[in-house]
Amino acid sequence: MTVLNDSPFVRACRGLTVPHTPVWFMRQAGRSLPEYRKIREGIGMLDSCRRPDLVTEITLQPVRRHHVDAAILFSDIVVPIAAAGIDLDIVAGTGPVVAEPLRTAADLERLRPLAAGDVDFVAEAVRLLVAELGSTPLIGFAGAPFTLASYLIEGGPSRTYLKTKAMMYGAPDLWNALLSRLAQITLTFLRVQVEAGVSAVQLFDSWAGALSEADYRQYVMPHSAAVLRGLLDAGVPRIHFGVGTGVLLEAMGEAGADVVGVDWRTPLDVATKRIGPDRAVQGNLDPAILFAGWDVVEREARRVVAQGQSAPGHVFNLGHGVMPETDPEILTRLVALVHEISAR
Numbered sequence: 001m002t003v004l005n006d007s008p009f010v011r012a013c014r015g016l017t018v019p020h021t022p023v024w025f026m027r028q029a030g031r032s033l034p035e036y037r038k039i040r041e042g043i044g045m046l047d048s049c050r051r052p053d054l055v056t057e058i059t060l061q062p063v064r065r066h067h068v069d070a071a072i073l074f075s076d077i078v079v080p081i082a083a084a085g086i087d088l089d090i091v092a093g094t095g096p097v098v099a100e101p102l103r104t105a106a107d108l109e110r111l112r113p114l115a116a117g118d119v120d121f122v123a124e125a126v127r128l129l130v131a132e133l134g135s136t137p138l139i140g141f142a143g144a145p146f147t148l149a150s151y152l153i154e155g156g157p158s159r160t161y162l163k164t165k166a167m168m169y170g171a172p173d174l175w176n177a178l179l180s181r182l183a184q185i186t187l188t189f190l191r192v193q194v195e196a197g198v199s200a201v202q203l204f205d206s207w208a209g210a211l212s213e214a215d216y217r218q219y220v221m222p223h224s225a226a227v228l229r230g231l232l233d234a235g236v237p238r239i240h241f242g243v244g245t246g247v248l249l250e251a252m253g254e255a256g257a258d259v260v261g262v263d264w265r266t267p268l269d270v271a272t273k274r275i276g277p278d279r280a281v282q283g284n285l286d287p288a289i290l291f292a293g294w295d296v297v298e299r300e301a302r303r304v305v306a307q308g309q310s311a312p313g314h315v316f317n318l319g320h321g322v323m324p325e326t327d328p329e330i331l332t333r334l335v336a337l338v339h340e341i342s343a344r
Ligand SMILES: Cc1c2[nH]c(c1CCC(=O)O)Cc1[nH]c(c(CCC(=O)O)c1C)Cc1[nH]c(c(CCC(=O)O)c1C)Cc1[nH]c(c(C)c1CCC(=O)O)C2
Pocket: 025, 026, 027, 028, 029, 030, 031, 044, 045, 072, 073, 074, 075, 076, 077, 078, 090, 091, 092, 093, 094, 095, 096, 141, 204, 206, 321
């Protein structure tokens, strides 16, 4: 293992002193970069995730360009469920689409347990990246059981999560069986990345904000907690993130995170009060701010950095992923700004 314990990013995750607030961006490796669009020409998203040479190059692109404090592995949350037997595709402009959604106990049998060997290509990409990245830490990631279940049950993206919630409330045994399987897949996928050398992991429960706190605690948190607990001995910080999770922040920390990711709706000082003093925070500039002109970006970035001071550790990020239309030069400038104003 090659955890970069002395890097500003890992230190901030652990609430230790840092020379400057570390910065990275969710979806930094992606469609806002012309060099990314060029290298992906004619190659499907899932195919590109399975090619360690491409994964390495795409993961490095934003590090070279923006001088961010961490790289995030280029992959997708549905990569391990495709490796576990589900027929799915990632459709440009739509997201993951599942050929035959899972709705019944019989359907569940199509979701096999994941073996480490099913995702060899990910371990290989992580090893190549760790060698290339030197002192820049690499973040591994996976989708959390609820968010993965939403794609499997709905068959694709959803606004209402109607079928997902119908199973959750109406067939809790089936629901728990599905989420247990997904927790095993997610934990295996993350452990493969840790063993290959990532310095931190992020569990994306992007769509958990669709739930009340009580329902999150009853139906979802035990499964996410099983994943996070399974990484306790891994020796890497665990980041737990979702969108629209203002009322879930405390529970998402309690699930076993070292760092709680916060979207732009909750100021970081308010979030820290909810999460408590023993966990760091990550976030939370609204990705739309990057379209409002530099003066606004600077003002809002200063606010986020100041509000982040109330947490034991702060990793600067956006409140959700970089939008494809974002001007990459603004991102480069933002990294330099955060480093400058937070230097100590
Ligand atoms: C919900 C979710 C997914 N995938 C992911 C999440 C959780 C993060 C979040 O909340 O945004 C995670 C993800 N997906 C991707 C990464 C790569 C690393 C990074 O730069 O952050 C990460 C961390 C690449 C990708 N994943 C996807 C792309 C675009 C693929 C393409 O252009 O062909 C990339 C670069 C496709 C994808 N895959 C998914 C969506 C919603 C989409 C976007 C659909 C679209 O608007 O095109 C599912």
